Amino acid sequence: MNVLVIGGDGYCGWATALHLAKQGHRVGILDSLVRRHWDLQLQADTLTPIAPIQQRLRRWHALTGQTLDLFIGDICNYEFLIASLRQFQPEAIVHFGEQRSAPFSMIDREHAVLTQVNNVVGTLNLLYAMKEEFPACHLVKLGTMGEYGTPNIDIEEGYITIEHNGRKDTLPYPKQPGSMYHLSKVHDSHNIHFACRIWGLRATDLNQGVVYGVLTDETGMDELLVNRLDYDGVFGTALNRFCIQAAVGHPLTVYGRGGQTRGFLDIRDTVRCIELAINAPAQPGEFRVFNQFTELFNVLELALKVQEAGRAMGLKVEVQNFPNPRVELEEHYFNAKNTQLLDLGLQPHLLSDSLLDSLLNFALKYKDRVDEAQILPKVTWK
Amino acid sequence: MNVLVIGGDGYCGWATALHLAKQGHRVGILDSLVRRHWDLQLQADTLTPIAPIQQRLRRWHALTGQTLDLFIGDICNYEFLIASLRQFQPEAIVHFGEQRSAPFSMIDREHAVLTQVNNVVGTLNLLYAMKEEFPACHLVKLGTMGEYGTPNIDIEEGYITIEHNGRKDTLPYPKQPGSMYHLSKVHDSHNIHFACRIWGLRATDLNQGVVYGVLTDETGMDELLVNRLDYDGVFGTALNRFCIQAAVGHPLTVYGRGGQTRGFLDIRDTVRCIELAINAPAQPGEFRVFNQFTELFNVLELALKVQEAGRAMGLKVEVQNFPNPRVELEEHYFNAKNTQLLDLGLQPHLLSDSLLDSLLNFALKYKDRVDEAQILPKVTWK
Numbered sequence: 001m002n003v004l005v006i007g008g009d010g011y012c013g014w015a016t017a018l019h020l021a022k023q024g025h026r027v028g029i030l031d032s033l034v035r036r037h038w039d040l041q042l043q044a045d046t047l048t049p050i051a052p053i054q055q056r057l058r059r060w061h062a063l064t065g066q067t068l069d070l071f072i073g074d075i076c077n078y079e080f081l082i083a084s085l086r087q088f089q090p091e092a093i094v095h096f097g098e099q100r101s102a103p104f105s106m107i108d109r110e111h112a113v114l115t116q117v118n119n120v121v122g123t124l125n126l127l128y129a130m131k132e133e134f135p136a137c138h139l140v141k142l143g144t145m146g147e148y149g150t151p152n153i154d155i156e157e158g159y160i161t162i163e164h165n166g167r168k169d170t171l172p173y174p175k176q177p178g179s180m181y182h183l184s185k186v187h188d189s190h191n192i193h194f195a196c197r198i199w200g201l202r203a204t205d206l207n208q209g210v211v212y213g214v215l216t217d218e219t220g221m222d223e224l225l226v227n228r229l230d231y232d233g234v235f236g237t238a239l240n241r242f243c244i245q246a247a248v249g250h251p252l253t254v255y256g257r258g259g260q261t262r263g264f265l266d267i268r269d270t271v272r273c274i275e276l277a278i279n280a281p282a283q284p285g286e287f288r289v290f291n292q293f294t295e296l297f298n299v300l301e302l303a304l305k306v307q308e309a310g311r312a313m314g315l316k317v318e319v320q321n322f323p324n325p326r327v328e329l330e331e332h333y334f335n336a337k338n339t340q341l342l343d344l345g346l347q348p349h350l351l352s353d354s355l356l357d358s359l360l361n362f363a364l365k366y367k368d369r370v371d372e373a374q375i376l377p378k379v380t381w382k
Numbered sequence: 383m384n385v386l387v388i389g390g391d392g393y394c395g396w397a398t399a400l401h402l403a404k405q406g407h408r409v410g411i412l413d414s415l416v417r418r419h420w421d422l423q424l425q426a427d428t429l430t431p432i433a434p435i436q437q438r439l440r441r442w443h444a445l446t447g448q449t450l451d452l453f454i455g456d457i458c459n460y461e462f463l464i465a466s467l468r469q470f471q472p473e474a475i476v477h478f479g480e481q482r483s484a485p486f487s488m489i490d491r492e493h494a495v496l497t498q499v500n501n502v503v504g505t506l507n508l509l510y511a512m513k514e515e516f517p518a519c520h521l522v523k524l525g526t527m528g529e530y531g532t533p534n535i536d537i538e539e540g541y542i543t544i545e546h547n548g549r550k551d552t553l554p555y556p557k558q559p560g561s562m563y564h565l566s567k568v569h570d571s572h573n574i575h576f577a578c579r580i581w582g583l584r585a586t587d588l589n590q591g592v593v594y595g596v597l598t599d600e601t602g603m604d605e606l607l608v609n610r611l612d613y614d615g616v617f618g619t620a621l622n623r624f625c626i627q628a629a630v631g632h633p634l635t636v637y638g639r640g641g642q643t644r645g646f647l648d649i650r651d652t653v654r655c656i657e658l659a660i661n662a663p664a665q666p667g668e669f670r671v672f673n674q675f676t677e678l679f680n681v682l683e684l685a686l687k688v689q690e691a692g693r694a695m696g697l698k699v700e701v702q703n704f705p706n707p708r709v710e711l712e713e714h715y716f717n718a719k720n721t722q723l724l725d726l727g728l729q730p731h732l733l734s735d736s737l738l739d740s741l742l743n744f745a746l747k748y749k750d751r752v753d754e755a756q757i758l759p760k761v762t763w764k
Contacts, residue, residue: 078491109460109510113503120502120569121495128491152551153544160556162535162544167715169534174542174553175572176579183576187502187569190557194565197558198709198763327580333549381580 007096018218019271028069046228059224075122103379105181112180119184127195138281139203149176155336158289196287209263209293212239232374246310247363256324258300261334263293266349276344291338294348309356327381389478400600401653410451426614441606457504485761487563494562501566509577520663521585531558537718540671578669591645591675594621614756628692629745638706640682643716645675648731658726673720676730691738709763
């Protein structure tokens with residue numbers, strides 16, 4: 001199948017592009033490379049030295065004989081987008097191409113506006129391009145579990161059946177997103193749902209949890225294929241950050257009490273979930289929503305797991321409760337469903353000691369690259 | 383109270399600004415005047431000849447001695463916005479300043495993007511300005527009943543209490559908006575809700591129905607204060623359009639079967655609802671939602687009422703079912719709640735024969751200004 005991976009130079013996108021190529025799909029990568037630019041601006045850098053995209057692709061070609069198409073540009077530029085689609089003729093589009101950091105979106109007004117405009121307009125352009133010229137194409141769009149917030153009832157997958165005053169309907173699940181970034185994903189979901197209802201497009205919205213890990217079968221093949229691994233306060237996420245903090249002897253940064261429960265998954269499951277969604281596409285007119293995570297953890301629990309694994313390796317690991325830079329509940333009910341991807345055949349890589357060991361060793365290997373000034377959060381929600 | 387009316391040169395905004403001034407508030411109008419520009423671009427024009435804003439305000443001053451402050455510019459320009467707010471020092475902000483036509487938003491991709499970016503960024507700028515410098519100010523934001531779509535259960539005011547798997551929570555009411563414009567209002571609602579939850583701002587979201595009528599006590603005082611009255615296929619809305627169609631002998635344009643049920647209200651109730659919301663502000667941190675309409679009608683029912691009133695005046699009035707340019711259910715359940723504004727003291731002007739007579743006579747007075755080429759819809763949802 002012709003699969004275009006938008007944002008294919010990023011953490012999830014790069015791993016996904018290679019995985020899909022390995023499965024025999026014809027893969028194209030479309031990326032504006034703006035994430036590398038933001039890293040420069042924030043003076044943050046991935047733990048792992050990532051090669052330029054052209055070099056990555058040349059190495060992949062040398063190892064596998066496969067050529068991935070490359071389109072460098074911004075999907076907010078419609079002329080560029082439609083020209084790329086015409087050339088590539090996608091049957092499925094995997095859309096990772098958004099600003100994906102909550103703290104980035106909360107830096108200030110400009111970053112909030114940038115995040116919402118960039119994400120909403122990029123997705124709108126994609127929907128119009130599909131409507132006009134690729135109506136049968138399947139959009140696989142990355143959403144986030146953070147769209148739901150922390151309601152006091154079970155979180156279903158995208159929809160909920162409500163009985164009210166003697167009548168019943170199945171409606172979009174109510175959303176209470178916790179940052180300007182998470183809001184942008186809620187906006188996208190509504191826009192995509194509309195495009196499916198009104199224009200008959202087909203889409204799968206993957207409400208992904210927090211991804212951890214770095215190696216996949218493909219990105220682990222060669223140093224030049226190595227994936228990015230963020231540990232800074234803006235783009236880094238809980239478990240990955242904890243492992244890197246443990247490697248450099250920085251106290252693990254638990255925000256507030258640490259009772260915040262979230263869905264998590266291994267990056268090897270991310271790439272597999274995308275594959276499963278592509279292979280069993282949504283129907284025309286269908287806006288399908290999957291919750292893409294494999295396990296629920298709270299933040300303190302994760303920190304303690306990393307501490308234990310680190311100590312077993314002889315590392316000194318302290319866990320510290322830092323003032324929470326975010327405004328969020330630190331103790332709350334959280335029970336989210338995730339059966340649809342399992343039903344499609346996902347066999348989860350549950351969080352294990354061996355994964356933690358591997359991630360800690362990976363962090364130790366590159367620990368001289370860590371800039372400790374980037375670890376503590378600098379962006380607050382207030 | 384210092385009340386800034388954003389979009390105060392528009393149909394609802396102008397009537398509201400004068401009404402609030404009459405009630406003794408110190409009123410400022412902030413408007414980019416872009417709606418007049420769009421009229422020129424679409425070659426559409428209000429039935430009524432509306433004076434330039436400066437002339438309107440001079441006439442109001444001559445009649446009442448009151449001076450309204452005027453700020454001409456775009457709230458998407460943050461520097462302009464914050465400078466205006468600093469000068470005016472608002473205690474309440476009434477925000478009508480958005481692209482408000484569903485067909486306009488569905489013209490093409492550019493108009494969809496324009497609508498969502500304009501509406502979302504304008505409101506984000508306002509929220510940031512309030513957070514930074516006017517945290518006690520009360521935002522009264524115009525939403526639309528169209529945010530809800532046509533669910534098969536009763537529509538509550540903004541929130542719904544859901545019992546699910548033995549637990550219970552009160553959550554934002556699920557939204558299924560029917561155009562790129564309606565989507566933009568849903569995005570706004572989520573953004574404003576966030577600003578109240580996280581920053582403690584106070585806001586009232588008025589999910590308004592379809593407004594009809596043209597005269598209020600204030601706009602009826604003088605020809606130079608006359609309000610706009612749109613009849614074209616882009617900015618015109620059901621009942622107003624029908625009266626003008628009846629006046630010029632054009633068949634009443636019922637889209638599809640006409641079973642589409644919506645909430646409606648008289649413009650005299652619009653201005654009163656805003657006044658009520660301002661006088662009983664939301665609490666700090668509260669995102670309050672009122673459904674702002676007084677009666678439910680379906681479109682065919684309204685056309686028949688206009689036909690009857692027109693015939694009683696000796697007009698020949700035909701009702702015709704036109705192919706529906708929109709994608710929407712033409713027969714559906716619709717039961718929306720609207721008790722909160724009534725509880726605050728709203729005494730509705732229900733749709734009456736005398737209102738229809740008055741509106742028909744008004745349409746007859748200006749019927750030579752009608753361009754019949756503007757009546758039929760040219761924008762389709764597909």
